Amino acid sequence: MRTLALVGAQWGDEGKGKIIDILSEQADMVVRAQGGNNAGHTVVADGVTYKLHLVPSGILYPNTDCVIGNGTVVDPKVLLEELDDLQAKGVDCSRLKIDARAHVILPYHIVLDGLSENARGNADIGTTKKGIGPCYMDKAERIGIRMCDLIEPRVFAEKLKNNVEIKNNIITKLYGGEPVDYREILDSYNSYAKRLKPYVTDTSVLIYQAIKQNKNVLFEGAQGALLDLDVGTYPYVTSSHPVTGGFCVGAGVGPTLIKDCLGIAKSYTTRVGKGPFPTELDDEIGRRIREVGAEYGTTTGRARRCGWLDAVILRFAVRVNGLTGIALNKLDTLSGLKKIKLCVAYEKNGAILKDFPSDIAELADCRPVYIELDGWDEDISQARSIADLPENARKYLAAIESEIDCKIKMVGVGPDRDQNFNVD
Secondary structure (H helix, E strand, O other), rough: OOOEEEEEOOOOOOHHHHHHHHHHHOOOOOEOOOOOOOOOEEEEEEEEEEEEEOOOOOHHHHOOEEEOOEEEEEEEHHHHHHHHHHOOOOOOOOOOOEOOOOOOOOHHHHHHHHHHHHHHHOOOOOOOOHHHHHHHHHHHOOOOOOOHHHHHHHHHHHHHHHHHHHHHHHHHHHHHOOOOHHHHHHHHHHHHHHHHHEEOHHHHHHHHHHHHOOOOEEOOOOOOOOOOOOOOOOOOOOOOOHHHHHHHHHHHOOOOOOOEEEEEOOOEEEEOOOOOEEEOOOOHHHHHHHOOOOOOOOOOEOOEEEOEEOOOOOOOHHHHOOOOOOOOOOOOHHHOOEEEEEEEEEEEOOEEEEOOOHHHHHHHHEEEEEEEEEEEOOOOOOOOHHHOOOHHHHHHHHHHHHOOOOEEEEEEEEOOOOOEEEEO
16 A cells, blocks of 8 residues: 555445545545535444544544644534544544644634635535534635644633624625634633544644655545546536645645545535536435445435436546546445446547536536446345456446456445455
């Protein structure tokens, strides 16, 4: 492994948690570098389900160090609840470190997230309303409060007072909402700071030292390439950079220090929220995929939109991330379908497009061009090698590889740790 970045190759929710969990067994350090508790990884280990939102999945291994990097945004209340839940299940969380430069989500961020989203009406973008976007806005405006500020009571009190005054003006005068209470926030966040202070440090140094010592460092992605703020389906995107390049900035390491990048994809496509979705299935097959694949959000519980696998999207992910391999999850979900379709291009006004459009207005006018393959009826949940798969399942994997020009290196056939195998 040495240094490996693991990213979502679609619109997020690709099952990264399980792959990260599997690879974490080999890792000396697992690093989360962007996003906040708008992301969620579900990991099933020894029959126990863990729902992780901020803490890297490596926390389930006793010898793996875990890092929340400078590019993340941290809700202290949510983080502490997550740590308490893990510790109640017998997980040692002392190996977690949080970068001092990570920005802090505060109650006014959450309030503003909800008010601004509601004000958009039918033009809403489907935010989780957890304060992620407004926190990143403050970061860009250079008025954000960071973990290093939070753990210094005098600094925090002064910065919080200034920000509450500004935010309450926006909340009350622009949106007609109820103001947040400075003293209430100060008291509660001071208590959070006392508990979190032992975890706070300069994690860029720790990551660099681990790499220089030839340790195995796994960079854990959240969300997916199509949700990237710059190259995703803007404006239906997240507020950070869940592509490989995001790890360089969000973890504080140079690009030459990350050697490989594994893209995680499902054997079909899903997305949450609004925006164009060329292969979406608003029919019985789409509903079947949703129920069999348990396509409901880890963080929000929202039902995901489901459709056939889109190779145009995967080609895009290979390009913008520099993927050196694909881990394909939930192949078992497709068992029992007589025919399986694979989108290999788009058709727009009579023209065939092989590359993913940069403008969602153009994407909305695209129609999928499919090839159709025979399905399989066999239960593949016990498959532990490519040879264990039915012939038609192997043909499906080969067709995907041919279209995206990237090797499928791992295949998932169920939710548990052992329901996954490497492809030689």
